[in-house]
Amino acid sequence: MSNLFRLLTALAAGTLLGLGLAVSQMIDPAKVLNFLDIFGNWDPSLAFVMAGGLAVNALITPFILKRQRPLLAEFFRLPLKVEIDKRIIIGGILFGIGWGLAGYCPGPIITSLSFIDRDILIVFIAFVVGTFASRWALAHTKNTA
Amino acid sequence: MTIINFTPLPALLGGSLIGLAAAFLLLAQGRVAGISGIAGGIIYPEDKNDISWRLMFVLGLVLGGFIYQWMGFGVGVGHIxxxxxxxxxxxxxxxxxxxxxxxxxxxSGHGICGLARRSPRSLVATLCFMGSAVVTVYVVRHLSGVA
Structure with missing residues (x-):
């Protein structure tokens, strides 16, 4: 029973997030690239997506973390690492280049599948291949970070 | 620099929904709503028993896109x-x-959830990908003469 609730809440959270990505126009690569083009014709809208998301999340999160445990799980699984390593910098830079080239970050890649469009399928497959390859490589190399 | 197509209200509303969705996942499951991490656990799983909720979440992301189109929130959504x-x-x-x-x-994971928890790792990651994305767009649009 609790497993069913876990699946349903995951579906609800994903749906709400996908709706947010769509309403905010984060799924429009033209808007994303115009936002990133701060030296050209600049569309600052997406800064408000970040600001809104961050404000709401930062406001609620401390109250949630005051709880002993989540509603449907034994404990909170938060990333505890704090140190800045090479991985976070190199990964961040590579991700940014990809985002700046195509105008898609992971959320919009997945939510845009709803448009059933050839180009979006191409980005999605490339994202899946890149994800698989790098996770495979990371799992098969010694942790150098 | 010229400001174009500025739509602060849908951006704020949509952003708030994203923040709310991430908070809800944390409250219900104790998980961070990092989309690349959730998807990564399906594409190359570390734990075979940890896939079903990820699939539902990803399904929801697509469903959110469908709902947006069905409800006609976006005028001209066909153009995206x-x-x-x-x-x-x-x-x-x-x-x-x-x-x-x-x-x-x-x-989502670093930019919204990580920064909301004031994680220094997420701050550095966010600065790195925002910075490299801005530089990439600058090179493509203003230096290469393409696009």
Whole structure:
């Protein structure tokens, strides 16, 4: 029973997030690239997506973390690492280049599948291949970070 | 620099929904709503028993896109499509996949959830991907003469 609730809440959270990505126009690569083009014709809208998301999340999160445990799980699984390593910098830079080239970050890649469009399928497959390859490589190399 | 197509209200509303969705996942399951991490656990799983909720979450992401179109929130939603050529789409998608797995997070995980918890790692990651994305767009649009 609790497993069913876990699946349903995951579906609800994903749906709400996908709706947010769509309403905010984060799924429009033209808007994303115009936002990133701060030296050209600049569309600052997406800064408000970040600001809104961050404000709401930062406001609620401390109250949630005051709880002993989540509603449907034994404990909170938060990333505890704090140190800045090479991985976070190199990964961040590579991700940014990809985002700046195509105008898609992971959320919009997945939510845009709803448009059933050839180009979006191409980005999605490339994202899946890149994800698989790098996770495979990371799992098969010694942790150098 | 000229300001164009500025739509602060849908951006704020949509952003708030994203923040709310991430908070809800944390409250219900104790999980961070990092989309690249959740998807990564399906594409190359570390734990075979940890896939079903990820699939539901990803399904929800697509469902959210459908609901948006059905409800007609967006006038002219049919016009949302990729704006660069196929080779750039392929390279872009590959790099987004590779970069988010190496850097353990994307715009949602680091940019929203991580910063909301004031994680220094997420701050550095966010600065790195925002910075490199701005530089990339500058090079493509203003230096290369393409696009």
């Amino acid at each position: 499509r990729a704006i660069v050529d196929t080779p750039l789409l392929i390279i872009g998608g590959l790099l987004v996949g590779i970069g988010t797995q190496i850097g353990t997070g994307c715009t």
